[in-house]
Amino acid sequence: MADVQRHVARFTHGSRIPGWDRAADLEKEPAVVPDAATTEVPGELRAAIEDAVRRFPVGDSAFIPALYAVQAQYGWCSPEGIEQAAAVLGRTPAALTAVATFYDMFEMEPLGRKSVYVCTNISCSLVGADQLLAALEEELGEDPDVNLRGFECLGACDIAPMASVDGVYVGPIELGEVPELANQIRQGDDPLPAKQLIRRPCADPKVAEQ
Numbered sequence: 001m002a003d004v005q006r007h008v009a010r011f012t013h014g015s016r017i018p019g020w021d022r023a024a025d026l027e028k029e030p031a032v033v034p035d036a037a038t039t040e041v042p043g044e045l046r047a048a049i050e051d052a053v054r055r056f057p058v059g060d061s062a063f064i065p066a067l068y069a070v071q072a073q074y075g076w077c078s079p080e081g082i083e084q085a086a087a088v089l090g091r092t093p094a095a096l097t098a099v100a101t102f103y104d105m106f107e108m109e110p111l112g113r114k115s116v117y118v119c120t121n122i123s124c125s126l127v128g129a130d131q132l133l134a135a136l137e138e139e140l141g142e143d144p145d146v147n148l149r150g151f152e153c154l155g156a157c158d159i160a161p162m163a164s165v166d167g168v169y170v171g172p173i174e175l176g177e178v179p180e181l182a183n184q185i186r187q188g189d190d191p192l193p194a195k196q197l198i199r200r201p202c203a204d205p206k207v208a209e210q
């Protein structure tokens, strides 16, 4: 019973949504749509955003892929990148910033380009997520290329404790595998290939046959 009642830390590791604790600047001029004719936009960023608009033509549904494109271009959602995306989309930078600050996966400050999210939510916590995060911090905490952090449930509780390495879901990760995983992250290698969610056979026999 004591085991069941033990304290499980929640909402720690800086995993809350950024920006909500910052007051709005009431003195600021109203936002305007940047001039598409005079705003310089890198070619690959423009192409990625225009492709997103083709795929998500309704309303503001291209905002999220556009923000991902900005993050891929600059390593974070920089004000310059948001201004450029706003020019291509014909919307204000404020509209894009509102979306970027709502979602936890968009970085509003420059951080390491390799994103390693360790899930520290309930299912993962119960099987050692905190120890996993601590072990990875010990290995990678000083690496400026790596944005390592705890995260709320990543939706892969069946492979707990797990992490997302640049979007690749890996788990269950054993503490003994952390040095190997850290090395793969440093080198840009495939993370723990045998533990990747995408390589698991599907329970649906029709899908498994394909």
Ligand code: FES
Residues within 6 Å of the ligand: 119, 120, 121, 122, 123, 124, 125, 153, 154, 155, 156, 157, 158, 160, 162
């Ligand atoms: S609790 Fe970790 S993936 Fe859901």
